[in-house]
Amino acid sequence: MWRFRIVGVGLGLLALFGIGAGDSTGGGREAASETLARAYEQLGGQRFRILARTTSTDGRRLFQLDAVVDRSRRLGDLTTEATEAGVPVAERTLLIGDGAYTQLTREGEIVVGATGRSWVYTNLTRAPGDHGLLGPTFGVLLEPFRQVSHLEWVGRTGLRGTVDLVREQNVPDVPELRTVPFEATIDDRGRLTGYTLVRPEYGGSPAVRSEVLFRDFGLPVEVTAPPAADLMENPLIGG
Structure with missing residues (x-):
């Protein structure tokens, strides 16, 4: 059965970075x-x-994202890969302005809805939350860094500190998640080029390591919407 999602795993990760000056x-x-x-x-x-x-501490891959974005033109093409209940799942989302087009693949086969169509269209202006990949805050992708503390330089282009995930994400209020270590890097033009965050083990949940890289600046980005005949509206949001 088709598993309708708001925008998908990709935009779920792509909220991880709304940086502020911290405390x-x-x-x-x-x-x-x-x-x-x-x-x-x-x-x-x-x-x-x-x-x-995102990987477990023993090296198992839990989640992977590959995306290209043109923030000035509000275009994006992202693919995520993960495993759900032991089944490999991939999700591709095309972003064009306020529209998101999402297609799900399970075990290498495209999932088709009851209507025979394979792309779900979501009007992001009607979707809850901050889908800021193309907006000024990047939504989820930079969210933890609103609560940065103990930030310091590491060499000429590295930074490290801790973030309070409890204040920024829907996670339990446990001490381990209030001082989560991270490292970030910038390039010689002052742009953020990546970060690594290690969420510790807590309450039986294993520790995980998340790494995000920004690269290939200036690459061409072209995104075309799927044919109308292949589209169905997200039933949770509507067009």
Whole structure:
């Protein structure tokens, strides 16, 4: 049976980065925090690729994302891969302005809805939450960094600190999630080029490592909507 999703696993991850200055204090940490905020802002209006991966501490891949975006033209093409109940699942989402077109693949086969159509259209202006991949905040992709603390320089282009996931994500209020370590890198033009965040084990949930990279700045991005005959509206949202 077709599993309707708001926009899919991809946009679920792509909310992980709404950077703010955080609550660091002191000269060195304040400068590092300002640099991190500017590095995030440098991504606005650009074209680039996003590569993301979440793995368990024993190296098993839990989630993978490959996306290209043109933020000035509000275009995006992203593919996610994950495993659900032991079954490999892939999801492709095309972003064009306020529209998202999502197609699901299970075990290598495209999932077709009851109408025989394989693409679900979602009007993002009617969807709940912040789908900020093409907007000014990046939605989920930068969300944890609103609560940065203990930020410091590592060499000339590296930064490290901790984030409070409890204040920014729907997770249990446990001490382990209030000081989650992360590292970030910037390039010689001051742009954010990646980050790594390690969520510790808590309450029986295993530790996981998430890595996001921004690269291939300036690459061409062209996205075309699927044919109308292949579309069905998201029944939870409507067109």
